[in-house]
Amino acid sequence: MILVIDIGNTSIKIAATDNYKIISYQRTTEIDFINDCKSVITQFPQIKNAALCQVGRINLDKIKQLEKLVSVFKIENHIKLPFTNLYQSTTLGNDRIALVSGAISRIEKEESCLIIDAGTCVTYDYIDKNLNYHGGAISPGLRLRYESLHNFTANLPLLTAQTIDNFIGNSTTTSIHSGVINGLAQEIKGCIRQYEQKNKDIKVFMTGGDAQLLSTQLKSRFFATPFLMLEGIYYLYQFNKDL
CATH class of the missing domain: 3.30.420.40 (ATPase, nucleotide binding domain)
Structure with missing residues (x-):
């Protein structure tokens, strides 16, 4: 089980996820982000890792605090992708990378x-x-x-x-x-x-x-x-x- 985090333009979503099943899900804010992550980790102490996709803004200190709680994997352009990227722009948004990968899994x-x-x-x-x-x-x-x-x-x-x-x-x-x-x-x-x-x-x-x-x-x-x-x-x- 891991903590999956989506920092979007309008909200932050966090979910305890195991074998592609959403066990626990909630929306949060930048202010409550760390406390809500701690709450999920307390509820599911087996969580030692988090996977994070960020397109919205969040204070860097919040990410550093998260990294003290769990090991964090970040969705970035340099990671291995399950598809061949033919997009002509220099970068493909992290959110679109995640969405495409979610569809491929289905x-x-x-x-x-x-x-x-x-x-x-x-x-x-x-x-x-x-x-x-x-x-x-x-x-x-x-x-x-x-x-x-x-x-x-x-x-x-x-x-x-x-x-x-x-x-x-x-x-x-x-x-x-x-x-x-x-x-x-x-x-x-x-x-x-x-x-x-x-x-x-x-x-x-x-x-x-x-x-x-x-x-x-x-x-x-x-x-x-x-x-x-x-x-x-x-x-x-x-x-x-x-x-």
């Missing part, structure tokens, strides 16, 4: 897959049947879309995401919800169709903080996997621990 041999992560941004990541990672797309997430409408106009209110029953808005509020929720849902559907044209049997995973809300608006066939990031972090730890 697919069968010679299956291709598309991972849709609906968080602060919506990312699309494609892996072909030979485990080549090609990249995909990055798009604004729900919160960014709501904030953009509010921040870059004079009179539109700042709303919070919610499911919609009708795509035709009959007020400013319902029109904003339709434009944001239905707009992103249609984007996702169109993106899935594009990838299905490349491979009709492609396996589609959807994860991220807004995945559950968006899934109610989508009728495309995909696998909703709320812990895909954590599974990928665990998989990368296992993949690298004997090197």
Whole structure:
């Protein structure tokens, strides 16, 4: 059993994980991070190691305190990857490395897959049947879309995401919800169709903080996997621990 940690842009997730099963899971903050890690370690004293993926900001002292509690494996570009990276940028984000690895841990041999992560941004990541990672797309997430409408106009209110029953808005509020929720849902559907044209049997995973809300608006066939990031972090730890 190890402690798996995802330091994202909007929240920190920690989980006691054993053989790809999430035994204990919680969200925490930078302020409570160390105390919550200590609490999990106290509950599961067999935890001696942690695997960490960081894309959000956190005080370096917090990481140093964590390293005094357990041995920490960090997701970084130099680690061994279970896929061939064909991305042309000099670096691939740690979160995308973890997501791709989580999907690979779930697919069968010679299956291709598309991972849709609906968080602060919506990312699309494609892996072909030979485990080549090609990249995909990055798009604004729900919160960014709501904030953009509010921040870059004079009179539109700042709303919070919610499911919609009708795509035709009959007020400013319902029109904003339709434009944001239905707009992103249609984007996702169109993106899935594009990838299905490349491979009709492609396996589609959807994860991220807004995945559950968006899934109610989508009728495309995909696998909703709320812990895909954590599974990928665990998989990368296992993949690298004997090197």
